[in-house]
Every structure is written in structure tokens, then in C-alpha cells.
Amino acid sequence: xxxxxxxxxxxxxxxxxxxxxxxxxxxxxxxxxxxxxxxxxxxxxxxxxxxxxxxxxxxxxxxxxxxxxxxxxxxxxxxxxxxxxxxxxxxxxxxxxxxxxxxxxxxxxxxxxxxxxxxxxxxxxxxxxxxxxxxxxxxxxxxxxxxxxxxxxxxxxxxxxxxxxxxxxxxxxxxxxxxxxxxxxxxxxxxxxxxxxxxxxxxxxxxxxxxxxxxxxxxxxxxxxxxxxxxxxxxxxxxxxxxxxxxxxxxxxxxxxxxxxxxxxxxxxxxxxxxxxxxxxxxxxxxxxxxxxxxxxxxxxxxxxxxxxxxxxxxxxxxxxxxxxxxxxxxxxxx
Amino acid sequence: xxxxxxxxxxxxxxxxxxxxxxxxxxxxxxxxxxxxxxxxxxxxxxxxxxxxxxxxxxxxxxxxxxxxxxxxxxxxxxxxxxxxxxxxxxxxxxxxxxxxxxxxxxxxxxxxxxxxxxxxxxxxxxxxxxxxxxxxxxxxxxxxxxxxxxxxxxxxxxxxxxxxxxxxxxxxxxxxxxxxxxxxxxxxxxxxxxxxxxxxxxxxxxxxxxxxxxxxxxxxxxxxxxxxxxxxxxxxxxxxxxxxxxxxxxxxxxxxxxxxxxxxxxxxxxxxxxxxxxxxxxxxxxxxxxxxxxxxxxxxxxxxxxxxxxxxxxxxxxxxxxxxxxxxxxxxxxxxxxxxxxxxxxxxxxx
Numbered sequence: 001x002x003x004x005x006x007x008x009x010x011x012x013x014x015x016x017x018x019x020x021x022x023x024x025x026x027x028x029x030x031x032x033x034x035x036x037x038x039x040x041x042x043x044x045x046x047x048x049x050x051x052x053x054x055x056x057x058x059x060x061x062x063x064x065x066x067x068x069x070x071x072x073x074x075x076x077x078x079x080x081x082x083x084x085x086x087x088x089x090x091x092x093x094x095x096x097x098x099x100x101x102x103x104x105x106x107x108x109x110x111x112x113x114x115x116x117x118x119x120x121x122x123x124x125x126x127x128x129x130x131x132x133x134x135x136x137x138x139x140x141x142x143x144x145x146x147x148x149x150x151x152x153x154x155x156x157x158x159x160x161x162x163x164x165x166x167x168x169x170x171x172x173x174x175x176x177x178x179x180x181x182x183x184x185x186x187x188x189x190x191x192x193x194x195x196x197x198x199x200x201x202x203x204x205x206x207x208x209x210x211x212x213x214x215x216x217x218x219x220x221x222x223x224x225x226x227x228x229x230x231x232x233x234x235x236x237x238x239x240x241x242x243x244x245x246x247x248x249x250x251x252x253x254x255x256x257x258x259x260x261x262x263x264x265x266x267x268x269x270x271x272x273x274x275x276x277x278x279x280x281x282x283x284x285x286x287x288x289x290x291x292x293x294x295x296x297x298x299x300x301x302x303x304x305x306x307x308x309x310x311x312x313x314x315x316x317x318x319x320x321x322x323x324x325x326x327x328x329x330x331x332x333x334x335x
Numbered sequence: 336x337x338x339x340x341x342x343x344x345x346x347x348x349x350x351x352x353x354x355x356x357x358x359x360x361x362x363x364x365x366x367x368x369x370x371x372x373x374x375x376x377x378x379x380x381x382x383x384x385x386x387x388x389x390x391x392x393x394x395x396x397x398x399x400x401x402x403x404x405x406x407x408x409x410x411x412x413x414x415x416x417x418x419x420x421x422x423x424x425x426x427x428x429x430x431x432x433x434x435x436x437x438x439x440x441x442x443x444x445x446x447x448x449x450x451x452x453x454x455x456x457x458x459x460x461x462x463x464x465x466x467x468x469x470x471x472x473x474x475x476x477x478x479x480x481x482x483x484x485x486x487x488x489x490x491x492x493x494x495x496x497x498x499x500x501x502x503x504x505x506x507x508x509x510x511x512x513x514x515x516x517x518x519x520x521x522x523x524x525x526x527x528x529x530x531x532x533x534x535x536x537x538x539x540x541x542x543x544x545x546x547x548x549x550x551x552x553x554x555x556x557x558x559x560x561x562x563x564x565x566x567x568x569x570x571x572x573x574x575x576x577x578x579x580x581x582x583x584x585x586x587x588x589x590x591x592x593x594x595x596x597x598x599x600x601x602x603x604x605x606x607x608x609x610x611x612x613x614x615x616x617x618x619x620x621x622x623x624x625x626x627x628x629x630x631x632x633x634x635x636x637x638x639x640x641x642x643x644x645x646x647x648x649x650x651x652x653x654x655x656x657x658x659x660x661x662x663x664x665x666x667x668x669x670x671x672x673x674x675x676x677x678x679x680x681x682x683x684x685x686x
Contacts, residue, residue, distance in 0.1 A: 198614055232615040283544040
């Protein structure tokens with residue numbers, strides 16, 4: 001793995017997200033889970049989206065391919081442009097043809113994202129039969145190849161096993177195989193390694209990054225709460241809090257020069273080996289409920305540098321240095 | 336924080352001395368639910384914990400680290416009546432040394448005030464029908480002879496100490512966030528002023544920004560109440576941060592035990608090395624190219640490999656590893672490693 005330079009690749013972005021808004025209506029209240037998220041995904045890049053529970057990172061990912069359960073959720077605004085088309089305005093049948101073929105997805109829970117009553121083989125073959133209209137025999141061979149490719153020993157035999165006969169790490173590798181058989185242009189991975197042990201996590205992340213070797217220009221969106229995983233795998237990163245992007249930059253720039261007080265707080269709160277035994281610098285307070293976000297800056301209730309206007313006026317996301325975007329009143333004046 | 340103490344106790348008696356602990360769970364099957372086999376969740380583990388120190392237990396799922404904690408809490412027998420428990424768990428209580436592995440309920444009962452537990456999941460470990468005060472008061476009611484007023488003072492005092500205001504005492508768990516619930520769990524664990532606290536993944540379920548608060552709180556409380564922690568977790572950077580010593584478990588056995596810095600900075604056992612090299616670093620300039628890739632998954636404890644449990648995935652395994660279970664040997668400065676191959680290599684190098 002190497003750190004990619006910050007340059008923007010030539011050509012149009014693979015995926016353009018503009019002012020995405022997804023709300024959930026629960027018990028007469030509206031949660032603005034995602035309120036105005038915009039970003040471009042370029043060919044060949046790994047884009048990280050970091051945030052805590054309730055930050056809107058998973059809802060953003062699910063909204064991109066219209067997997068929001070409606071009701072209670074609803075994508076109320078924005079555009080998601082892929083191949084010149086807005087996925088949010090397309091008939092849902094057309095989106096289904098894109099899911100799996102052009103845009104693959106891996107979820108956090110390998111236990112629940114495989115169907116327990118079908119064999120592994122049937123599930124890995126399904127996208128090939130559906131999207132590529134292969135014959136059963138061809139699909140079977142491709143499925144064996146894919147399972148072997150993610151390191152499932154004795155793949156031809158294990159094709160007829162059921163999900164419960166696989167361990168957690170193996171299930172997640174099956175999910176990756178399932179997604180890789182169609183070599184999608186974009187992979188969206190929502191906490192793909194969170195439920196796994198650390199040695200298995202490393203295997204899964206590497207397999208995922210392999211997609212870029214298999215299909216030139218393939219891009220990955222990696223959703224995680226773990227800054228260390230971002231540092232190890234991503235090229236660019238969005239930091240989300242309270243349904244909004246708070247900071248966006250290259251990974252190197254984010255770690256060398258975090259500008260948003262939330263990002264800084266997160267960085268300081270992870271234990272570093274050299275500071276063993278010292279107190280960690282914690283962010284005060286608790287993650288606010290998405291039903292009860294402040295009017296101004298979403299982080300104002302916990303920010304160590306909060307000012308009067310932060311409570312009432314929400315800052316804009318501005319480009320402070322080239323390619324480094326921050327949503328904070330403190331950096332607004334610097335430009 | 337006190338300086339890391341050596342692996343061998345430096346004067347004074349250990350608070351907890353675990354000798355050759357074995358926990359084997361029966362597997363039932365067949366028409367008559369006969370015992371078909373045994374899951375050797377913990378298979379011959381020995382270690383000790385000195386008063387006031389934090390011993391971190393790391394390992395992957397299925398390594399037996401949680402079972403060790405539960406064995407010390409004497410929770411296994413009630414959960415699985417026909418579990419096989421072997422070895423000794425010597426606990427130095429105020430009224431003498433007890434073997435927790437061979438105690439009946441009545442003898443164990445008073446000791447429960449001295450050993451308590453913090454659980455992983457702040458959502459399922461608090462009774463949703465009880466108020467915060469009732470939850471924290473529970474152990475006091477059972478284990479102390481304090482009057483109602485004294486108990487109330489103790490509850491409010493400990494709630495204040497963990498950062499919860501007195502008006503929260505009458506609220507229910509669902510009104511709190513994950514971080515606050517874990518504070519309630521900590522308050523409950525500390526209410527009886529225990530000596531030994533077993534914390535099983537206490538911060539794993541918490542958001543990153545809240546995790547640091549809880550770690551700091553646990554360290555402050557340790558200093559204030561002279562607590563001894565057994566800190567079970569899979570997040571190695573957190574374990575390194577909080578522990579004086581670290582024990583690495585694999586498939587029911589100890590692979591390595593040493594000071595926190597020894598194990599984290601210079602692991603010797605091939606498994607500890609692989610485990611440490613897999614930990615992602617929060618620094619994009621330090622992306623690992625030297626990562627040790629382990630093949631496959633941890634085997635099921637139902638069909639453990641003979642000899643060394645790690646040999647099926649070990650990069651340096653030899654034929655002899657299948658023959659005997661390797662004992663822990665000192666490879667220098669008290670760092671104990673259960674691998675004769677690396678131990679010999681180190682001995683040759685230094686000779």
C-alpha cells in the first residue's frame with residue numbers, strides 16, 4: 001500500500017453526490033440523519049467516511065444506492081450522479097440493475113447479510129445469473145474462482161455449505177467474493193471489519209483493496225468509526241458529525257493538520273504508544289441524539305473552542321487550504 | 336500510574352494467583368443428550384495479579400479470555416452446572432486466602448463484595464426496570480450491613496464520583512447514552528469498594544469520543560480506591576495504554592505474558608507478533624508493509640490441534656510442536672513465552 005498524492009485525477013468523477021438529505025420520521029419527530037452531504041468520488045481512490053454512531057455515515061452510504069427503508073426513512077433531496085444519471089430519480093428497477101453490477105456493497109454484519117436458508121454457492125452465483133445472464137455451470141465456476149480468490153480453502157466443496165457452517169471472518173470473505181464476482185466500478189463498504197478480530201480485519205481490508213487491482217479505476221467508499229483503519233487504507237477522508245461533513249481532505253493532510261475541533265479531539269482521544277500511562281484528552285459530553293441537534297454548529301455542545309455565534313449560526317464547509325475543507329467558524333476567518 | 340511491576344511479584348503477595356486453570360464445557364448431543372465431547376475453553380492457564388496493578392488480557396474471539404474472567408467471578412457453575420473446573424484460583428481476601436474454584440455458594444457470598452465486574456454491553460447489562468439508584472444499590476443491599484441512609488449516601492457519592500449528577504439517581508437506563516450507562520455500570524461495580532475489578536471489554540461498545548472519558552475515569556478510580564484491574568479487551572492500543580502487564584491468549588492457553596511495553600513493543604511469541612502487526616496504526620506515514628499474514632481462522636476449541644494450539648497457523652512451526660503443549664519459559668527480564676522455538680533462538684543469539 002502506498003499513500004496516493006493529493007492530485008485530483010483527470011476526468012469526471014466516478015460518482016458525484018450533491019446536497020444529499022435523508023430524514024427519518026419516528027414517533028412524530030423527524031431525525032435529519034443526513035442533512036446536505038456533498039462529495040465527489042474519483043476513479044481509483046479509496047474514500048473514507050469517519051464518524052460515530054448517529055453521525056449519518058451509514059445512512060449516507062445506504063442512500064447512495066437507495067437502500068433506505070421507506071418508511072420511516074426518506075431521501076428528501078439531493079443528487080447522486082453515476083454515469084451521467086441521477087440514481088435518486090431513476091426507477092427503482094434500474095437501480096437494482098446497478099446494485100451489485102456497478103456498485104457493490106459490503107455490510108458490517110456478515111451474520112445477517114447472508115441468507116441462512118440458501119447455500120453459499122447459490123448466493124455467490126446470484127449476481128452472475130441476474131446481471132450477467134451466465135448459465136448455471138459458468139456461474140458455478142466463476143463462484144468457485146471467486147471464493148478461492150478470497151482464500152476459502154476447498155472452495156468447490158464449500159459452495160454447497162450454508163452460512164452457519166462458516167466462521168465470521170469467512171462469511172465476510174464470502175461477502176467480498178459475492179461483491180467481487182461482478183467487478184463493480186464502486187464498492188461501498190460499511191464497517192466491513194468492525195465485527196471481526198484484528199488479524200481477520202487485516203485480511204478483509206486487504207482483500208477489499210484488491211478490487212482496484214482487478215478492475216482498473218475501481219473506487220472504494222469505506223465507512224468506519226476507526227481512524228486507524230482510515231490511516232491505513234484511505235486516500236481521502238470525510239469526517240462526519242451530526243449528519244454533516246465537518247472536514248474533508250487527503251488522509252495525510254487530515255492526520256498532519258486536523259483543523260476541525262472535532263477531528264482534533266478524536267485524534268487526541270486515541271491512545272498512542274508513546275503517551276502510555278498519561279491521561280487521554282477526551283472530548284467532553286456525549287454524542288447528541290439526532291432528534292435533538294443544536295441549531296448552529298452541530299458540535300457546539302462539546303467543542304472546547306466554542307464561541308457565541310457557534311450556537312446560532314451554522315458555519316459553511318469551506319476550502320481552507322487547497323483540497324482541505326472545514327466547517328468551522330474558527331477557520332472561516334483564516335482564508 | 337505506578338511503574339510497571341515485574342512478572343514475578345516484587346515483594347508482597349499477589350492478590351490473585353491462578354494456577355493451572357482449566358474450564359471445559361460439555362457438548363451434549365444425541366437422543367439422550369449425552370456428553371459428546373468437551374470444549375476446552377481454558378486449558379491450563381497460570382498467572383497472578385499483584386495488588387494495585389492492571390493486568391490486560393488480549394486475544395481473539397474464542398481465545399478464552401472472557402471465560403478466565405468469568406471463572407474468577409465464579410459465574411460458570413451457575414451458568415453451566417456440569418462444567419469441568421480444574422486448577423486453583425487463589426484470592427487473597429481480607430479474611431484469608433480462598434480458592435475461588437472450590438467454593439460453595441455460602442463461602443463465596445461474602446467474597447463477592449471484594450470482586451466485581453464491569454460488562455461490555457452497557458445496553459444489556461443494566462436492568463431496564465430499575466432506577467439508577469436501585470441498580471447501584473443492589474450489591475450494597477446484598478453484601479453490606481449499611482443502613483438505608485448510609486447506602487443512599489454511598490450511592491450518591493459513587494454516582495458523583497463517576498460523573499453522574501444526583502438528580503439522575505431516579506432515572507431509568509434508557510434515558511442515558513452508552514457512555515453514561517457504562518458510568519452507571521462502573522458505579523455499580525465499585526459500590527461495595529471491591530479490591531479486584533474484572534472489566535470485560537468495558538469500552539468496546541462505546542463511541543470513540545466517549546471511550547477516552549471512560550478510560551480516564553477507570554484510571555482515576557484505580558488511583559483513588561487502590562483498585563486492581565483484570566482488563567479483558569481485544570483493542571490492543573487500549574490495553575497497552577491502561578495495563579502494567581499484558582497476557583496474550585490463544586485457544587485456551589497463554590501464549591505470552593510480560594510487561595505492557597515488552598509485549599506491545601517487542602512481542603516474542605509468533606502469535607503475539609502476528610497479532611500486534613495486524614493492529615492498524617493511526618498514522619498514514621506508518622502504513623505497514625511488514626504485516627505478518629496469518630492463514631485461516633482460529634480453530635474451534637472443540638477440535639484443538641495437539642501440542643501447541645497455534646501450530647496450524649504458525650509461520651515457524653516444526654514437527655515437534657504437535658507433540659507437547661509448550662510451557663511458558665522466561666526469555667529475559669521476566670517475559671514469559673510459550674514457544675520453545677523462539678525461546679531457543681533467543682538463547683542462541685544471546686549466547
